[in-house]
Amino acid sequence: MAKALPGYGTIDVPKDRVVPFGAVTPAPVGTQPLFQTSNWRVVRPVRDDEKCTRCLQCYMACPDACWVYKAEGETLEWVGDFCKGCQVCIAQCPEEGALVAVPELDFEGGVVRLEKPF
Amino acid sequence: MAKVHEITVWARGVLMDKEGRDVINLFAKAAQMDGKHAQAFDNYEDLPDRVLVTVRKYVRLSDEEITHKYVYTNDKPEVVVICEATIVKGIDILRGMEPGGTLIINTNRSIDDMLKFIPNAGLLGTVATVDADAITGVRTVDFSGSEGGVDASGIGKGIAAPIVGAIAKVTGLIKKEHLAKVVSDVSGMERGYNEVKIKHFNASAVPELVGGAAGSKLKK
Amino acid sequence: MAKESMMTGCRAAAEGAKAAEVEVICSYPIRPYTAIMMELAKMVANGELNAEFIHGEGEHAQVSVVLGASAAGARAYTGSSGVGVTYAMEVYSPMAGGRYPVQMSIADRTLDPPGDFGSEHTDAMSTRDQGWLLGWAATPQEVYDNTLMSYRIGEDHRVMLPQMVCQDGYFISHIPDKVTIGEVSQVKEFLPPYRPIHPLSLTNPVSHGPQIRPDQGAPMDAMRAQTFLAVPKVIEEATADFARIFGRKYDPFVEQYKLEDAEIAFFIMGAHSNTARTAVDKLRKEGVKAGMARLRWVRPWPTHQLAEALGHVKAVGVIETSTSYGSAMRGGNLIHELRASLYDLDDRPLVTSFMGGLGGETIWPADFDYMAGVLTKMVKEKRTDRYVYWLGM
Numbered sequence: 001m002a003k004a005l006p007g008y009g010t011i012d013v014p015k016d017r018v019v020p021f022g023a024v025t026p027a028p029v030g031t032q033p034l035f036q037t038s039n040w041r042v043v044r045p046v047r048d049d050e051k052c053t054r055c056l057q058c059y060m061a062c063p064d065a066c067w068v069y070k071a072e073g074e075t076l077e078w079v080g081d082f083c084k085g086c087q088v089c090i091a092q093c094p095e096e097g098a099l100v101a102v103p104e105l106d107f108e109g110g111v112v113r114l115e116k117p118f
Numbered sequence: 119m120a121k122v123h124e125i126t127v128w129a130r131g132v133l134m135d136k137e138g139r140d141v142i143n144l145f146a147k148a149a150q151m152d153g154k155h156a157q158a159f160d161n162y163e164d165l166p167d168r169v170l171v172t173v174r175k176y177v178r179l180s181d182e183e184i185t186h187k188y189v190y191t192n193d194k195p196e197v198v199v200i201c202e203a204t205i206v207k208g209i210d211i212l213r214g215m216e217p218g219g220t221l222i223i224n225t226n227r228s229i230d231d232m233l234k235f236i237p238n239a240g241l242l243g244t245v246a247t248v249d250a251d252a253i254t255g256v257r258t259v260d261f262s263g264s265e266g267g268v269d270a271s272g273i274g275k276g277i278a279a280p281i282v283g284a285i286a287k288v289t290g291l292i293k294k295e296h297l298a299k300v301v302s303d304v305s306g307m308e309r310g311y312n313e314v315k316i317k318h319f320n321a322s323a324v325p326e327l328v329g330g331a332a333g334s335k336l337k338k
Numbered sequence: 339m340a341k342e343s344m345m346t347g348c349r350a351a352a353e354g355a356k357a358a359e360v361e362v363i364c365s366y367p368i369r370p371y372t373a374i375m376m377e378l379a380k381m382v383a384n385g386e387l388n389a390e391f392i393h394g395e396g397e398h399a400q401v402s403v404v405l406g407a408s409a410a411g412a413r414a415y416t417g418s419s420g421v422g423v424t425y426a427m428e429v430y431s432p433m434a435g436g437r438y439p440v441q442m443s444i445a446d447r448t449l450d451p452p453g454d455f456g457s458e459h460t461d462a463m464s465t466r467d468q469g470w471l472l473g474w475a476a477t478p479q480e481v482y483d484n485t486l487m488s489y490r491i492g493e494d495h496r497v498m499l500p501q502m503v504c505q506d507g508y509f510i511s512h513i514p515d516k517v518t519i520g521e522v523s524q525v526k527e528f529l530p531p532y533r534p535i536h537p538l539s540l541t542n543p544v545s546h547g548p549q550i551r552p553d554q555g556a557p558m559d560a561m562r563a564q565t566f567l568a569v570p571k572v573i574e575e576a577t578a579d580f581a582r583i584f585g586r587k588y589d590p591f592v593e594q595y596k597l598e599d600a601e602i603a604f605f606i607m608g609a610h611s612n613t614a615r616t617a618v619d620k621l622r623k624e625g626v627k628a629g630m631a632r633l634r635w636v637r638p639w640p641t642h643q644l645a646e647a648l649g650h651v652k653a654v655g656v657i658e659t660s661t662s663y664g665s666a667m668r669g670g671n672l673i674h675e676l677r678a679s680l681y682d683l684d685d686r687p688l689v690t691s692f693m694g695g696l697g698g699e700t701i702w703p704a705d706f707d708y709m710a711g712v713l714t715k716m717v718k719e720k721r722t723d724r725y726v727y728w729l730g731m
Contacts, residue, residue, distance in 0.1 A: 006690070008668045009724035011731050023451045039208020040170040042130075084170060104204045105227060111235055113210045117164050117172045162370065162455045162508040163698055188509050188612040189700050 032081070037064070039112050041085025043101035047076060051098035058089035058099060080110050120182040123291060124192035128211060129201040131164070131171040136260045136271075138201055140278035142177040145285060148296035155180050157187060172209050179291055197289055200224060201250075201281060206235045218243035218320065222284055224250040224277060229317050248284035248314040250277035254306045274301035280310025287311045340584075342518045347510035350478040350517045351417070351443045351503070352377035354485025355387075357525045360415040360441075362390045362407035364400040368422040370455055370507035371445035375417065389415075397422040401429040401442070408438035409546050411537035413489070416440065419507055420447030423461040427468075433500045434469030435562060436547055439492035439532070441485065442470075444504040445511040446608075448698055456698010457506035459608065459660035463636070463671055469562055471501040471569065472637040474608045476593075478515045481505045483586060486520070490529050490576045496568050498535065506659075508698060509609035520584055528583045569638045591640035592647050593632035596622065600629030602713035603648060603687075605676055606657040607633045610694070610701045614657070617706030626710055633672070644679040653688045653713040654680075659695035669693050669726030688722045694729040705729050 025034050045058070054074055059067040064082040067089060069075075085104065093099040104110065125145065129138025139160060146158035160166065161174040176192045178184055193214045200206060203225035212219065221242050223232055226249040233239045251257075258276040274282065279301050286294045287310075294311050301307045345353070351374045355363070363382070365375035381387040390407075394400035397418045404414035418426065423444060433440060446457040449464075459474070466472055471492055475481040481503065488501035505511055520528075536544045550558065574590045581587040593611070596618055597603060604614050611632040621628040631647050631654075633640075648654055658670025667673045673691040680686045692709050694701040708729070716722060 004721070006722040006725050009726060011728050013731050017730075037171075039172060039205070040130075040168075042170065042202065042204045086169075104207060105225075105231070105235075108234070111207045113237075114208065115210055115213060117174070117209065157513075159513045162512050165455065185616050186613065186703070187513065187515065188609050189702065190509055190513065191700060 035082060036112055036114055036118050037082050037084050038080050038110060039114060039118075041083055041104055043085045043087065044080070044083065044104050044107060044110070045078065045085075045087070045089050045099050046102045047078065048098050048100070049075070051095050052076065053095055053098070055094060057092040057094065061088050061092040063088065120180050122184055122186070123179040123197070124195045125177045125179070125197040125199065125285075125289075125291075126192045126195040127175040127177070127199040127201065128205045128209065129173050129175065130169075130205070131166045131173050132169040133259055134201055134257055134277075135166045135173060136258050137276050137278045137281075138173060138175040140258075140273050140276070141199060141201065141282050141285070142175045144274050144278065144282045144297060144301055145177045145179075145292055147300045148282075148286070148292040149179050151296040151299070152293060155183050157184050159190075161191065172205055196220065197222065197285070197291075199281060199285060201277065203227065203232065206232055210238070212236065212238050212241050215241050217241050220244040220246070220289055222246045222248065222281070222288055222314075224248055224281055226252060229315065243320055244288060244316060244318055246284060246288045246314050246316045248280055248310050250280040250284075250306075250310060253277075253280040253309045253313065254303060272302035274307065275303050279303040279306035280313075283307035283310030283312075284314035287314050288316055340518050340521050340524070342516055344514040345478055345517045346373065346512050346514050347475070347478040347481045347505045348373035348445060348512065349377050350482040351445075351485055351505070352381065353517070353519050354482045355415045355441075355443070356381050357482075357520060357522075358413065358415075358486060358489050358529055359387070360389050361412040362392065362404060362414040364392045364394045364403040364407075364414070364416045366394045366397055366400045366418070366422065368397070368419045368447075370447060370511045371417045371419040371422075371443060373511065374443055374445070378415075397426040398429060401426040401433065401440075404440045404442075405429060405433050405436070405438055408440045408534070409436070409538050411532070411534040411539075413493075413532040414438075414440045415443070417443035417445070419445050420453060420461050421450050424449065424464060427465065430465050430468035430470060430500075432547060435558070437498040437535070438500055439489070439498055440500045441488055441492065442500065442502045443485065444502050445507040446504060447507045448696075452697065454698055455508055457508055457609070457659065458696055458698065459504070459506075460662075462502055462504045463660045463662075465502070466637055466671075469499065470637060471497075471499050471635070473501075473503065473635040474633070475503065475505045475510065476608055476611045476632060478505075478510055479517045479586070480588070481510060482517055482519065483580065483584070483588070486525065486529055487576050487580055489532075490579075491569070491572050493530075493532050494572045494576075495533075495535065497565060497572050499565065499569070504608075506609035518586075524583050528580060566638050570640070573635065573638075588634065591633070591635050591643045593630075593634060594647050595630040595632070597629035597631060597647060597651070599627060601627040601652045601717060602710060603629040603631055603651045603654050604657055604706070604709065605631050605633065605648070605654050605672065607636070607672065608659060610657065610659065613701055613703060614706060617703055617710075620703070621706075621710050626714065628710055639675050639679070641675075641679045644676060645683055648676075648680060648687060649683050649685075651687045652717040653690070655709050655713050656689065656691040657694050657701070657709070658691050661693070661696070667691055667725035669728075673725070688716050688720075690716065690722050690724060691726045692729055693726060701729070
């Protein structure tokens with residue numbers, strides 16, 4: 001008694017809506033495009049290269065791993081993708097004026113313009 | 119069905135959550151005093167208790183009963199209000215807006231400075247800025263409101279007051295007299311109403327303005 | 339005077355619990371239902387409600403605490419959302435089997451992942467085999483009404499079962515709408531005090547939840563099933579009594595909207611039914627004979643009532659806001675029981691399902707147009723092409 005039974009159909013998730021397998025994402029070390037928290041910040045930490053003593057307190061304190069220490073050149077690079085402007089690095093910095101908070105709107109860059117809040 | 123005006127208010131989690139909510143609640147109360155139907159609610163899925171995350175609050179206004187009450191997001195905002203200026207860099211705030219919409223920002227920077235960060239500003243009919251922080255200098259933080267607790271500190275004690283005054287002036291959708299009855303900081307609201315700076319683009323798409331002249335109106 | 343005010347579903351649930359004069363409340367925070375507990379905490383602190391307010395150390399503790407309270411003879415109240423509901427899973431069957439008419443107010447939340455505050459029904463739906471009464475509200479007013487009706491039904495001696503009063507998280511729980519609170523006299527007339535049958539007692543000692551033998555298992559299960567045969571009548575009586583006293587009339591099991599001459603129908607549960615109603619109106623204006631059936635009770639499932647309401651329809655689209663991976667239709671859970679309800683009809687409708695509102699997203703009016711298009715095509719071609727359509731995918 002063969003009868004055409006209904007099928008399950010197909011499920012085509014649009015490419016721009018695909019979610020990583022098991023919602024597992026690369027850890028936000030360095031940079032990771034899926035976690036955009038840079039639009040949380042209102043101020044940005046700006047490092048004064050001369051006053052900075054390379055004590056690495058900011059590097060250790062940042063909860064989002066936004067300060068990256070580059071051994072050659074002995075410099076600290078700021079990765080803006082996750083910086084939420086929490087200012088813990090600024091509070092931890094022992095040198096007067098080496099790390100200051102500057103309003104984010106003073107900078108042309110760092111525009112992410114997400115479609116929806118993350 | 120009568121036109122439903124959609125107003126989306128952007129604020130920041132925890133530190134400005136109450137301010138955003140005050141803006142929509144004041145707006146809704148003032149609209150109801152006018153005999154209009156208004157619906158005001160937070161966007162709960164923005165998870166507003168993360169400090170500084172961008173959050174949305176919605177208010178809708180109509181002459182008749184709003185039937186699509188359970189369509190939970192404003193997909194075609196007519197008026198976008200930004201309570202914290204940096205949000206223009208972080209979110210495509212004009213998403214879904216039809217041409218001729220209105221943008222109101224709480225900032226002390228110039229309108230042109232703000233428009234630098236908004237590539238789709240061609241959609242806008244009106245842009246306004248109000249320096250709410252300078253007017254009141256207060257951002258009330260009262261976390262209990264988002265979960266049905268009482269906004270015990272009062273509605274409109276902080277920057278919400280000048281912002282909602284600015285909205286009344288720019289959009290004309292609510293009346294300043296009604297706001298004065300519900301807002302805690304009446305003088306702040308009045309100052310926001312008077313000190314808002316407005317700029318118009320594409321004169322044909324400009325919504326009717328109610329109220330006297332104040333601030334600079336430059337036609338581009 | 340019965341006053342009308344704007345309130346969210348959470349506040350309405352709290353007002354319902356206050357009107358029912360619950361005696362023991364056990365709380366644990368999880369959003370979105372947590373606002374219910376915040377409101378109740380305020381009421382207890384202000385002296386408006388004389389109840390024992392206990393903070394559990396988890397949802398499992400919550401349900402266990404109210405089980406004990408009910409066993410001792412108190413009217414008990416608790417609630418949860420999302421993964422909190424599944425965390426307490428162990429206690430549901432003992433609660434139903436022990437016949438403790440506790441009420442659990444559930445504000446739906448998506449299960450992890452993503453666990454966001456939007457609403458999916460899977461959290462409460464996954465407990466549907468545990469033996470509780472399970473129903474959904476579509477407006478804050480209905481949340482208040484269901485709170486009272488569920489206590490009345492659950493505590494009826496013909497029933498004595500725990501109840502889950504569910505509402506969509508965020509849509510209903512956090513968006514205010516008009517609610518009329520009943521007067522004390524109305525509530526007193528509708529809801530008698532809780533009279534436990536065999537409470538824990540010092541004067542008449544009893545043992546609750548002892549070990550029973552395997553050969554007693556089958557009769558015990560059968561007797562619990564017997565109760566569910568009696569429940570529909572109690573639901574009908576309570577709903578009719580509610581209409582008489584409070585003036586708000588509900589169809590006890592299935593809200594039928596423009597179904598009498600409908601050719602296609604949406605079968606839906608919860609908040610999105612409000613959008614469905616507007617969509618049906620629009621389709622009717624366009625000449626499409628559309629209707630909507632909104633399910634109010636999942637347990638007991640109104641098998642015959644659905645067959646009667648939807649039997650004449652040509653195509654039914656079940657709108658699922660819950661998932662049941664790997665299930666027969668590879669979509670949600672409502673479709674299976676609906677198809678089963680319609681199976682024995684001579685001229686049964688074509689039934690398919692649409693996965694919508696998942697993740698707590700809105701179901702747009704345009705989605706309803708799409709669904710109506712699919713259903714109309716099914717009627718024309720006289721066949722079901724697929725069991726399930728995922729909206730937007």
